[in-house]
Amino acid sequence: MQLAEAKLKFIETWGKLGSEWGINRTMAQVHALLLITPDALTTEEVMEQLKISRGNANMTLRDLINWGLIEKQHRAGERKEYFYAQKDTWEIARRVAEERKKRELDPVLKVLGELSAIEGDMKDPAFKTFKTSVTDMHKLTKNINRTLDTMLKAEENWFWGSIFKIFK
Amino acid sequence: MQLAEAKLKFIETWGKLGSEWGINRTMAQVHALLLITPDALTTEEVMEQLKISRGNANMTLRDLINWGLIEKQHRAGERKEYFYAQKDTWEIARRVAEERKKRELDPVLKVLGELSAIEGDMKDPAFKTFKTSVTDMHKLTKNINRTLDTMLKAEENWFWGSIFKIFK
DNA sequence: TTAAACTTTCAAATATTATTGAAAATATAT
DNA sequence: ATATATTTTCAATAATATTTGAAAGTTTAA
Missing domain, CATH: 1.10.10.10 (Winged helix-like DNA-binding domain superfamily/Winged helix DNA-binding domain)
Structure with a gap:
C-alpha cells in the first residue's frame, strides 16, 4: 500500500x-x-x-x-x-473525554440527582421501581463520571504505567 | 414533582x-x-x-x-x-460497552494494525509523521480496547469495589 | 382449514444534522 | 483612506437517520 x-x-x-x-x-x-x-x-x-x-x-x-x-x-x-x-495521543484522549463529560455527562448527572431525590411511597411498586432504577442509574453515572475525572487528572505515565498493569 | x-x-x-x-x-x-x-x-x-x-x-x-x-x-x-x-446497572453498562466495542472498536483496530505495519523511509517527514501518528493511535485504541475487555470480564463487586478505590 | 390475534417488514414520508457558497465582516499592507 | 487578503456567518440545500403505516407474514385456537 x-x-x-x-x-x-x-x-x-x-x-x-x-x-x-x-x-x-x-x-x-x-x-x-x-x-x-x-x-x-x-x-x-x-x-x-x-x-x-x-x-x-x-x-x-x-x-x-x-x-x-x-x-x-x-x-x-x-x-x-x-x-x-496536538500529537500526543494521551492528551487527545483526555481532551475528548473532558469535553464530552462536560457537555453530556454533567447535565445528565444533575437531572438524575434531582429525580433520585423525589420522595414517595415505597409500598407502591410503580414508585419503588422508579426510585430504585433512577437511583441505580445515578450511581452508575456518578461512577463513570468519577472514573473519568480521575483519568483526566492523571498524568500519562501514571495512567498507562500503573493502571493498566492493575487492569491486567 | x-x-x-x-x-x-x-x-x-x-x-x-x-x-x-x-x-x-x-x-x-x-x-x-x-x-x-x-x-x-x-x-x-x-x-x-x-x-x-x-x-x-x-x-x-x-x-x-x-x-x-x-x-x-x-x-x-x-x-x-x-x-x-434487565435492571442490574452494571450489567447494562457491560452490555453497552461490549456491543459498541464489537461493532466499532474492533474494526478500527484491524485497519490501524494494517496501516501501522506499512514500511517506508523514516527520513521522509511525510512518512515519518504518518507512521508515528498511526502507530500512536493504534496503541491508544489498543489500550482502550484492553481496558474495556478487562472491565467486561470483571465481576461487579471486584470492579466497583477495588478499581475505584485504586482510582481514588 | 379458517379466522382472529399478533408480529414483522419496508418503501415512502418526516425529521435531523451537516454542508455549501456567496455575502458580510475583519484584518493588513500600502 | 483604500484595496486586497483572509476569515466568518448563515440561509438555503443536501445528505443522513429515523419514523410511519399499511400490507404481508406468522402463530394459535377452535
Whole structure:
C-alpha cells in the first residue's frame, strides 16, 4: 500500500470512528489529516485535501480548537493562519473525554440527582421501581463520571504505567 | 414533582444521553421506560406510552433484545409478548460497552494494525509523521480496547469495589 | 382449514444534522 | 483612506437517520 492510499484510509477510518462516537465525521477527518501531516496547514489546504467547502473548513477548524485538539500558528510576514494538531495521543484522549463529560455527562448527572431525590411511597411498586432504577442509574453515572475525572487528572505515565498493569 | 412528571423527565433525559452516545433516542427511551416499569409491557403499551408507531416499537424492541438489554416474556394462555428490562446497572453498562466495542472498536483496530505495519523511509517527514501518528493511535485504541475487555470480564463487586478505590 | 390475534417488514414520508457558497465582516499592507 | 487578503456567518440545500403505516407474514385456537 502506498503512503497516499494509506493516508486516505486513515482519514476515512478515523472519520467513521468519530461519527460513531459523537464527533462529527468531518471534524474527525480534519483532525486525522492534521495528525498525519508534518507541517501546519492553511484553511485552503484543508479544503483541497478533504474536498470540503470554505465554510465547513472554517467551522470545523474552530470546533477542533474549542475541543483543544488543534492550534493556530501565525507565521511572520504571512497573513493566513496555519493549523496543526496536538500529537500526543494521551492528551487527545483526555481532551475528548473532558469535553464530552462536560457537555453530556454533567447535565445528565444533575437531572438524575434531582429525580433520585423525589420522595414517595415505597409500598407502591410503580414508585419503588422508579426510585430504585433512577437511583441505580445515578450511581452508575456518578461512577463513570468519577472514573473519568480521575483519568483526566492523571498524568500519562501514571495512567498507562500503573493502571493498566492493575487492569491486567 | 409528581411521579408521572418524573417518569417523563427520566425517559427524556435518558433518551438524550443515548442519542449522544450512539444509541438512538427511541431505543434509549424505550429502555428507560422498561427500566422504571415494575411489570413487563406489551408492544401496544410501549406504543401508547411513548407515542410511537407499531413498526418503530417493534424494531426498537428487537434491537434492545439484540443488545441484551431487555428480554421477552411469555405468559401462559396469552398470545402477546411482554418485554422487561434487565435492571442490574452494571450489567447494562457491560452490555453497552461490549456491543459498541464489537461493532466499532474492533474494526478500527484491524485497519490501524494494517496501516501501522506499512514500511517506508523514516527520513521522509511525510512518512515519518504518518507512521508515528498511526502507530500512536493504534496503541491508544489498543489500550482502550484492553481496558474495556478487562472491565467486561470483571465481576461487579471486584470492579466497583477495588478499581475505584485504586482510582481514588 | 379458517379466522382472529399478533408480529414483522419496508418503501415512502418526516425529521435531523451537516454542508455549501456567496455575502458580510475583519484584518493588513500600502 | 483604500484595496486586497483572509476569515466568518448563515440561509438555503443536501445528505443522513429515523419514523410511519399499511400490507404481508406468522402463530394459535377452535
